[in-house]
Amino acid sequence: MSDRREDDALLIYPEPQRLPESVRSALEGGEEVVALAKTDMRGGDYGEDYVVLTNARLLVVNERLVEALPLDKVKSVSIRGYINTCVLVAEVDGGQRSLAVFTRGRLEVFDRLVAIANNIVIGKVPYQLLKEQLLNRVREEEERRRLSSTRAAILRLLGLLRPIAPVLVATVVVAVAIRVVGLIPPYLMKILVDEVLTKGRADLLLHVILGLLAVNLVNTVLNSLNAYINTRFNVGVTNTLRARVYRKLHELSLTHYDRFGSGGLWSRIVDDVNRVQWFLSVAFVPLFINAAMVAFVGVTLATLNPWLTLVALTPIPVSVTANIIYRKTASRYYHRLWRKWSRIVSVISDTINAAILVKSFGKEEEFTRKFEGYQTEFERAQMDVFKFEQQIWPAVGLAFTVSSLLVWWFGSKDVLQGAMTLGSLMAFTSYMWQFYSPVFGLIENVRNLQLLGVAAGRIFEILDIEPDVREPPDAVHVELTGNVECDNVWFTYDGIHYALKGVTTRIRSGERVGLVGPSGSGKTTLAKLLLHLYDPQVGSVRFDGVDARRIKLSSLKEQVAIVLQNPVLLDTTIAENIAVGKPGATPEEIIAAAKAAKAHDFIMRLPEAYDTEVGMQGSRLSGGERARVALAAALLKDPKILILDEPTAALDALTEDEVTEELERLTRGRTTIIIAHRLSTLRFTDRIIVMENGRIVEEGTHEELLKRDGLYKRLWEAQLKGLMRMGAAEVGGEARGELVAVARAA
């Protein structure tokens, strides 16, 4: 039993001959296998079952047919996750049915199978369309796999770097030239010893000295040129790649931002690009240099003395073996050292960051003991690293010393017997040391080429992404009036968990709608779909009757605005942050928008007022201030549709009351969707939509919903009870403010 192999992948529309016999015999006439996945467990132990999704049934097969569920009886398919295992579950009439068990190692494969099954049973995607899309995906994946091999990634990388190809070639040529020129001095020294000093040919002395001078001059020029070209090359690589990846970032949909995380994207733009540049300069370019050097010096050595050349080669196998052992084993020792160190850091960090906890619980002694214990372990790990290194490198050094002594021994004998000149022996030993370095360099280069392929592959992972939201060439500009319709909208971020399940609603132009529900009920996801940040997998979002997919993205972005719960500001001035929605806005417009958002007063209290720099992500402003700036930006845009995601969440109760009143005025006649946890914010809305678990469960006015004994009433009562309790405890003005707001709403 081992980890995933190639044949364990999800098979999509496999050819009949690739199907196991038991699966083939379980199929009925005309039944087509859409996807087949193999489990790695059966019951409570390792084993194998086949889960087969056909165009008509969901089957579990091992040596025989274990389970067969007609798809028209299956409502949905899902996965239950446990510590190590997962269970494939089908929702059928009468409840859920557990079908097969597998370890988390197979989760990715079954995630995909579930998504495909749900596209059929939930999404009701037309079968031909589903088949076409899946086969396209298979072809794309095959292509991606082909392109992601190390060799392919490096070749593609070179293709990307075509604009700087002349610099790359120049880098290699100059670097090789420097090494070749470096081979000349030992040869001149040979002439000096053999001809000038031994045979007394004084006429050659000046030539040799001038030759050495010329070599040095050429070397100096080449080195300067090399430094210049190298800088050009490194800057060229990073700029070319970073620009490509950065441009791609703007094409990515939010799904990909979620998938990679901000850290992941950051590391690809900064770290991987730097890594590629570094590997190119330490692996790719030196590969040519070292290969050239091995060839030149090898031939020179063999010409000088073939027998001595063989002696000089003897330490290489020892050193290569030691290198391999070191590389395999060292990481374990260093990993241990790093783990021990990180424990020490973590205790120090806990002591500083949780000082109050440590002191109030009297944990000082315990922490000190822990720290000292980790310190001892770290020391031990350090000594182990030292011992390990001492077992390897002295032996390698000894091999080189012995080989060098043997060269001197045999070489000196040859010189004494007249078989070799003294100059040749000196030149030989000098070349010998020049030979070792490129040989080891080549080994390192090959390893680094693999890493270059990995780093390049990570960059291509981004560059190869197809955007989720793609604007068709015939997309149109629509002048919105504010009518929005969601028609059976199903949406999943990961292909497994549906954030929206068949949401259907209609919002009329100018209507103000509140969206409430527990966390994770799908409110924010629905708002993101209204902004066309994503496309629903099933169903459609329509603006004035036109499918969002058919509308120019720029058209929607101009006319729909959102104020996020945790608004993100750009690292620039308050004025520019407000004007972000309307480039070229006049100062008067900016002030008017800020006043409307109740931001003007706090801005004017700042010494630099509207010209205040807000810092990275608005860090110099408080949460409430950021919320008001973001609201001002949205209002300045004067959108046809305004989406407010918890617009008052970061405000204190009294300011919230003020802002809510202002919102009431500002949103009059404008289609507005307000997501809110504090139900008091929704007092002016025309209708409230209540969501739970991805579905709309109730709709109506505040009064209508209170009359029903539903989720809204429960939420309302829970909030009221909480506030009454706060009021009773007389905790201060804030609670009274909230009570005032709720009382007004009620």
Next chain:
Amino acid sequence: MSSLPSLGQLKLLDPSRVRVVDARLDELDVEIDGRLYRGVRPKRPFPFSHPQIVILYSGDEELGILRDYRRLDPKSRELLEQVLRVIYFMPRIRKVLSIRSVEGKYEWRVLTDKGELTFQTWGRCVRVLHDGRLVVRDIYSRAYLVEEPEKLDSRSRLYLSMMI
């Protein structure tokens, strides 16, 4: 039975009034006080530290807590354990045969109670439980238990010490 701190209402089940009638992969059919619940899912709130405690769920509804499922009648206990084996399947490492570094990950070859296994882990992969047992997590987040690390052979202990 010691009294529980009154942090909230705990629905404790009397093992003598709970009867498991059927089991299937991760689900049970359970009779509690004579009422039959189908598709019940058992969960351990403390899978490592107190595995004897099991909470029974019917959908999202908590049916109650069994403080020690081992007090169920033998047949019920057997069926419940059958399901717990699926849900809390976790190979026990008996010997570490080798750990080698492969492309920034660590490839472990181990001998377990389920046979010989090969899996890969990231650098931070071993968690030391309070009772000294070790939990090794692979790159898919699958856990492998080392029950008595000090009783492993010296080579296995050496390998493990490199990863802790």
